[in-house]
Amino acid sequence: MLLRRLLSLAAATAVGAAALTGAAAPAQAAACSSTSGVTVVVQSSNGTSVRCASGDPGSAWGALQSAGFSLTAVQRFPDALCRIDGFPKSDPCVNMPPASAYWSFWHAPNGGSWTYSQIGIKGWDPKPGSSVGFRFGSGTAPGTQPATVSAPKPTTAAPRPTTAAPKPTPRRATTAPNTPRSTTQAPSGRTTAPPATSGAAGATRAPNAAPGTTPTPGAASPTASPTPSTPSSASPSATGEPSASASESSSDAVAAGPTDGRSSDGSGGSGTARLLGGGALLAGLASAVAFVGLRRRQAQTSV
Amino acid sequence: MAGPLTPPLPRAVHPAAWWLWAIGLAVAVSTVTNPFLLLTALSVAALVVLSRRGSSPWARSFRLYLWLGGFIVGVRAVLHVLVGLKFGEPVILPLPEVSLPSWAAGINLLGDVRLDGLVGALTEGLRLAVMIACIGAANSLANPKRLLRSLPGALSEIGSAVVVTISVAPQLAESVQRVMRARALRGDTARGIRAVPRVALPVLEDTLDRSLMLASAMDSRGYGRRREVAPGRRALTAACTLGGLLASAVGTYGVLDATTPGWMGLPVLAAGVALSLLGIWLGGAANARTTYRPDPWRAAEWLTVGCGAAAAVAVQLVRRSDAAALGVPLDPLGVPALPLLALAGLLVAALPAFLTPEPPPPAPRSVARPRPVATEVHP
Numbered sequence: 001m002l003l004r005r006l007l008s009l010a011a012a013t014a015v016g017a018a019a020l021t022g023a024a025a026p027a028q029a030a031a032c033s034s035t036s037g038v039t040v041v042v043q044s045s046n047g048t049s050v051r052c053a054s055g056d057p058g059s060a061w062g063a064l065q066s067a068g069f070s071l072t073a074v075q076r077f078p079d080a081l082c083r084i085d086g087f088p089k090s091d092p093c094v095n096m097p098p099a100s101a102y103w104s105f106w107h108a109p110n111g112g113s114w115t116y117s118q119i120g121i122k123g124w125d126p127k128p129g130s131s132v133g134f135r136f137g138s139g140t141a142p143g144t145q146p147a148t149v150s151a152p153k154p155t156t157a158a159p160r161p162t163t164a165a166p167k168p169t170p171r172r173a174t175t176a177p178n179t180p181r182s183t184t185q186a187p188s189g190r191t192t193a194p195p196a197t198s199g200a201a202g203a204t205r206a207p208n209a210a211p212g213t214t215p216t217p218g219a220a221s222p223t224a225s226p227t228p229s230t231p232s233s234a235s236p237s238a239t240g241e242p243s244a245s246a247s248e249s250s251s252d253a254v255a256a257g258p259t260d261g262r263s264s265d266g267s268g269g270s271g272t273a274r275l276l277g278g279g280a281l282l283a284g285l286a287s288a289v290a291f292v293g294l295r296r297r298q299a300q301t302s303v
Numbered sequence: 304m305a306g307p308l309t310p311p312l313p314r315a316v317h318p319a320a321w322w323l324w325a326i327g328l329a330v331a332v333s334t335v336t337n338p339f340l341l342l343t344a345l346s347v348a349a350l351v352v353l354s355r356r357g358s359s360p361w362a363r364s365f366r367l368y369l370w371l372g373g374f375i376v377g378v379r380a381v382l383h384v385l386v387g388l389k390f391g392e393p394v395i396l397p398l399p400e401v402s403l404p405s406w407a408a409g410i411n412l413l414g415d416v417r418l419d420g421l422v423g424a425l426t427e428g429l430r431l432a433v434m435i436a437c438i439g440a441a442n443s444l445a446n447p448k449r450l451l452r453s454l455p456g457a458l459s460e461i462g463s464a465v466v467v468t469i470s471v472a473p474q475l476a477e478s479v480q481r482v483m484r485a486r487a488l489r490g491d492t493a494r495g496i497r498a499v500p501r502v503a504l505p506v507l508e509d510t511l512d513r514s515l516m517l518a519s520a521m522d523s524r525g526y527g528r529r530r531e532v533a534p535g536r537r538a539l540t541a542a543c544t545l546g547g548l549l550a551s552a553v554g555t556y557g558v559l560d561a562t563t564p565g566w567m568g569l570p571v572l573a574a575g576v577a578l579s580l581l582g583i584w585l586g587g588a589a590n591a592r593t594t595y596r597p598d599p600w601r602a603a604e605w606l607t608v609g610c611g612a613a614a615a616v617a618v619q620l621v622r623r624s625d626a627a628a629l630g631v632p633l634d635p636l637g638v639p640a641l642p643l644l645a646l647a648g649l650l651v652a653a654l655p656a657f658l659t660p661e662p663p664p665p666a667p668r669s670v671a672r673p674r675p676v677a678t679e680v681h682p
Contacts, residue, residue, distance in 0.1 A: 075627055076336060076423065078634040079390050092626040095334075100561045118405075122390070138562075271638040278339040278641055285346035292656070293353040300358075300665070 031147035035110060035129030039147035040067040044087055044136035048144055060105065060117075060124045060132045079122045081105070084134060099138060106133040108146030116141070311603065311660035315357060318445030319453060320604035324351075325441030327611025328652050329434045331618040335629045336426040337639040340618070341433045343646060347653040348433075348440040354656040356443050358665030368439025372432030379428030384416055391419020391636060419636045426631050453598055456587030457540075463526060467517065478509045532589045540589070543582030550575030603659040610652045617648020 031039040032052035040063050042049045057063035064071055064084065072083035075094045081103050082093035091097050105121050106114040110129040116139070117124055126132050131146035325348075332344045349365070356362040383389075384396070400414035447469070451462040482505045486492075493501065521527070532540075554572025557563045621642045622629055628640035 073634050075630045075633065076427075077388070078419070078423075079388050094626040094630055098561050120388070274638045274641050278639075281646070282339070282342050282346065285343060285350070289346055289349045289353060292350055296353055 031131075032129070032149055035149050037128060038063045038126045039131040039149070040064055040069070041131060041133040041142045041144045041146070042069065042084055043134070043142045043144065044084075046087060048142075050144060050147075056128045058125060060107070060121045060126055063126055063132055064121075064134070079120050081121050081134075084136075088136065101137065102139075103134045103136050104139045104141075106135070106141055107131065108133070110146075111148040112146060114141040114146060313661045313663045315446065315449070315598070315662055316355070316444075316607060316655075316659050317453070317598045317600050317604045318447070318450035320600070320607040321445040322441045322450070323608045324611035324652070324655060325437045325444075327608070327613075327615045328440075328649075329437035331614040331645075331649065331652075332430060332433050332437065334622055335618060335645075336423075336430050336631055337629050337642075338426055338429060338631065339639055339641055340629065340645055340649060341426070341429050343649045344614075344652075345433050345436055347649055348436050350653050351656040352440045352443055355659060355662060357446065357662040359446060361447065362443045365436075365439050365443040368436050368442070371439075372435050375432045375435065376425060376428035379424050379431075380421065383421060383424035384413070386410055386412060387420060387424055389414050389417045389420040390423075391417040391633065393418045395421065419633050422631060422636060423633045449598060452594065455583050456590035456592055457583045457585075459590055459592055460527070463521070474513060475506070475510065478506045478513075482506055482509065530589050536585065537589075540582055540585040543578050543585060545582075547575050547578030547580075547582055550578060603655075606658055607655045610654050614648045614652040617651070618645045621645040 030052065031050050032054075037052045037054040038057055040051050040053050042051075042064075051067040051069075053063040053067040055066070057066055061071065061081070069084050070086070071081060072086075072093050074080040074082045074096055077096060080096060082091055082097060083089075084103060088101065091101070097103075105117045105124070107117050107124060107126060108114050108131045109127070110131075112130075114133055124132070129149050133142035133144070133146065135142045328344055328348060332341060335341060335344075352365045356365070384398070394415045395418050396416035398413045398415060401412040403410050403412065448466060451466055454462040479502065482502050485505075486498075486501070491501070550571050552575070554568065554570075554575050557567030557571055558569060618629070621644050625640075625642065628642040629645070631637075631639045
């Protein structure tokens with residue numbers, strides 16, 4: 001059980017986040033359309049969110065991050081996931097979450113079925129085209145089927161994929177956030193293309209999304225929208241602007257993640273003060289112990 | 304010394320008070336991995352032990368518990384290097400990594416040792432070491448024989464059995480010495496493995512003789528005699544004790560397992576404890592026994608227990624409000640917090656070192672040497 005919980009990570013408040021930012025992420029608001037990305041399914045009592053982490057993330061943790069989820073680790077076991085997008089709030093994230101309320105981590109090959117992962121979230125390297133799933137609860141599989149995707153020959157107009165194709169490969173999305181503004185634009189262009197014929201977008205997407213997300217009640221119905229789960233997906237109108245901003249924010253999050261974590265703890269002032277204070281306290285206590293021990297020994301020898 | 308009143312006469316504080324104090328301190332530490340708090344608790348335990356331990360042989364056992372704690376921290380570090388989860392940034396010891404086959408997936412042998420993960424493992428080990436040091440403090444502060452004396456009446460027979468058991472080892476050592484000395488006087492100087500049968504048989508015989516002597520001595524002093532008890536009452540006692548044990552076990556399970564219904568947790572546990580206490584009280588009435596000079600329970604005992612409880616409560620309050628302050632930030636490794644309330648609670652637990660009466664001074668040598676019970680008894 002402990003192992004299961006250790007392996008579990010978090011994925012969460014998909015709905016809220018999806019409605020606000022995530023849903024607008026470029027080509028990420030639904031299962032991946034080709035084998036050039038990892039489909040990320042996050043399910044909790046707040047709803048289900050299916051997104052695509054483009055490229056080949058190095059770990060399931062990285063896939064969640066590049067799909068635009070914000071993650072919180074367990075303080076004592078930083079390889080374990082505690083919260084996804086701030087859910088659950090009630091868990092203080094110091095000890096391992098209880099076996100009845102944790103993010104269980106599942107993975108599935110392309111077109112396969114969910115398998116409870118025997119490997120930690122930071123240790124699992126998802127293959128492009130496969131799926132990773134996170135369900136909050138007591139270790140049941142996600143209700144959404146894993147994605148079934150075909151080789152990177154999308155069904156959209158022939159020329160577009162070629163412009164879009166380069167994008168998936170930059171798994172170094174972290175390095176790219178600023179400079180190649182145009183390239184981040186490019187994928188959005190791919191989603192933008194449909195808005196003119198937004199019906200067409202849904203239609204083209206349908207073949208991919210539909211088989212993938214059929215069984216879930218919430219997910220299947222609005223097949224037309226990229227984020228099937230959220231009816232509020234004003235996202236389909238993921239036109240150029242919002243998508244660009246969202247892609248920016250998500251890639252920023254990825255880029256910021258590793259760096260600002262380190263820098264924040266380096267904000268030395270209070271840290272060194274605490275170190276000095278704690279050290280002084282312990283030194284005082286240790287000298288008190290030594291003093292009492294010596295006095296006691298002298299008293300005993302004098303008796 | 305530090306008391307506002309006149310310094311109390313030297314006397315031994317009730318052993319149960321020391322145990323409750325130590326358990327309070329151990330409970331306080333049990334959810335903490337913050338090294339500041341852990342080392343503070345360790346210093347507090349050491350301070351109280353050094354200033355209030357008696358002169359008995361087990362009073363010097365605290366050092367052994369410290370060694371055991373150090374051993375635990377070392378084993379934890381070695382296990383971390385072998386199979387631990389190595390996370391974090393700076394690699395401090397590059398090692399090759401061995402992945403196990405799929406049936407043991409998720410476990411990697413060796414691999415680069417990283418600072419963050421090692422710090423996490425060491426603090427976890429330190430937590431267990433400090434808890435063990437707390438128990439060691441209780442062991443060296445409280446006289447186990449006096450603790451057994453103050454057991455409730457229903458458990459007094461178990462208590463005497465335990466006392467007889469723990470006096471076996473020193474008696475055996477003394478037997479061996481006597482037999483060796485007798486052999487030396489007769490000119491038998493065989494040593495090593497060939498001497499074992501010639502020493503073992505007399506020692507065994509000696510042990511049996513002593514056991515018989517001890518049994519007859521206890522019999523002549525009225526041990527094992529019981530009052531007449533009505534059969535109905537005896538059945539009630541048995542039902543209370545057994546039912547209480549069963550309910551305690553079920554209740555403990557309910558408290559620890561989050562998936563059981565709520566009524567199976569605390570309510571059943573409380574009912575089980577109450578039933579057990581009732582059974583002990585009923586059983587005690589069947590025991591005709593008086594205590595010679597019972598250990599008093601006065602203000603110093605209350606103070607000791609209260610200080611231990613204060614530490615546990617303070618840390619628990621911090622855990623409710625700011626749980627992260629009780630740990631070490633590992634993901635980016637950082638300086639742990641200094642939760643003042645928890646520190647104050649742990650420092651309060653050091654007060655018994657100054658406010659309780661001093662232990663009685665060691666008795667003169669000739670009397671201090673523990674004499675086996677049986678030698679005082681002649682059939």
